[in-house]
Amino acid sequence: MIWVSFLFGGATRTEQDKLFNPDFADVFILSLPAFHWFRVSNSTTQMRSGHYCQVIGSRQMLVIGGASSQDGVPETWTNGLGIYDMTALKWASGYNANAESYVRPELVKQYYTLKCVLTKQHLQLGGADTVKLQPKISPQLE
Numbered sequence: 001m002i003w004v005s006f007l008f009g010g011a012t013r014t015e016q017d018k019l020f021n022p023d024f025a026d027v028f029i030l031s032l033p034a035f036h037w038f039r040v041s042n043s044t045t046q047m048r049s050g051h052y053c054q055v056i057g058s059r060q061m062l063v064i065g066g067a068s069s070q071d072g073v074p075e076t077w078t079n080g081l082g083i084y085d086m087t088a089l090k091w092a093s094g095y096n097a098n099a100e101s102y103v104r105p106e107l108v109k110q111y112y113t114l115k116c117v118l119t120k121q122h123l124q125l126g127g128a129d130t131v132k133l134q135p136k137i138s139p140q141l142e
Contacts, residue, residue: 003032004108006061006086009048024049027084031108038107040089046076059087059102060095 007028024047029038051066063082083092087103 002104002108002112004104005030005032006053006084008053008061008063008084009051009066027089029105029108031111034112036111038111040107044076044082044091046082048082051080055086056083056095057097057099059085059099060092061086062095 007030008026010024025044027040029040030036031038048063048066052064054062054064056062061084063077063084065080067080083095084090085092085096085099087100087105089105089107
């Protein structure tokens with residue numbers, strides 16, 4: 001079974017973060033059991049800290065409260081609420097009560113499909129030809 005966990009936002013309150021650290025505005029996905037991190041780059045420019053995330057409906061994540069991590073940057077979310085579609089990997093303009101059920105994002109599916117192919121090749125090669133794959137963050141989506 002494959003599990004995913006979504007992570008959004010944060011801050012360290014350093015001077016560099018106050019200028020704009022894009023990592024704190026991106027959404028990351030942790031996939032288990034591979035323990036592989038994916039960065040989703042079509043994230044908001046609204047860095048947040050002190051907020052909560054809650055899954056609502058069948059495939060959306062509600063970001064509640066907190067504050068912009070950037071000094072002097074105006075709030076862009078109505079009432080401090082953001083909605084993220086965890087299947088489409090995009091920010092939504094509002095909650096969709098009729099959204100289809102959650103489906104694992106294509107980015108994660110492709111990773112496991114490729115990993116299965118590489119594993120089969122790895123087993124066929126064996127011996128000295130064995131290559132150890134190192135976990136890393138996937139490149140950003142366009």
